[in-house]
Amino acid sequence: DAKTTQPTSMDCAEGRAANLPCNHSTISGNEYVYWYRQIHSQGPQYIIHGLKNNETNEMASLIITEDRKSSTLILPHATLRDTAVYYCIVHMNYGGSQGNLIFGKGTKLSVKP
Amino acid sequence: EPEVTQTPSHQVTQMGQEVILRCVPISNHLYFYWYRQILGQKVEFLVSFYNNEISEKSEIFDDQFSVERPDGSNFTLKIRSTKLEDSAMYFCASSRLVLNKYFGPGTRLTVL
Secondary structure (H helix, E strand, O other): OOOOEOOOEEEEEOOOOEEEEEEOOOOOOOEEEEEEEEOOOOOOEEEEEEOOOOEEOOOOEEEEOOOOOEEEEEEOOOOHHHOEEEEEEEEEOEOOEOOOOOOOOOEEEEEEO | OOOOEEEOOEEEEOOOOOEEEEEEOOOOOOEEEEEEEOOOOOEEEEEEEEOOEEEEEOOOOOOOEEEEOOOOOOEEEEEOOOOHHHOEEEEEEEEOOOOOOEEOOOEEEEEO
């Protein structure tokens, strides 16, 4: 089972920041926090990942709390094309094994005009 | 930007028939995966493949399933005798390292 808890759905106004929370209270020290999204019927798309520091890329920012028990994905200026299901996944990367991503139900983000 | 491609986009088959789903991973990637998503349900891991062998598989990946990298570019998933419950979207993914996985657009398999 997924080790994360996310709200089932969220709405966001176009042009505003979308802040998607995720709880991962049982995360272990060598597990990363990954975010993927799935636009309707398409393959999951990698967004960002982090271990303990905040991260930013061209798509989003990831804020991880100091105790690493929760995180927030921030889409700074949401557009209608950001409407998707967003998955927060904790994933261990360890030498010699690929591990597999365990997807939960995610958060369905609806960006509205 | 390089992409994972999958063919066909939609496959319809009769129950009991064999199907082969094809994927072309990103060229410099080393790890290859298959996931599936039954309509309305979660994305589920099937198998991972590295260095020409299966490195991990889920309970779903039983003897009816097999994977192969027949040449330097293709990665295939074979289902030997399809069942109705195999109807799903099948996603191929690849990664250079263990970290970011890049998914293809999927093949919709319909078993009649």
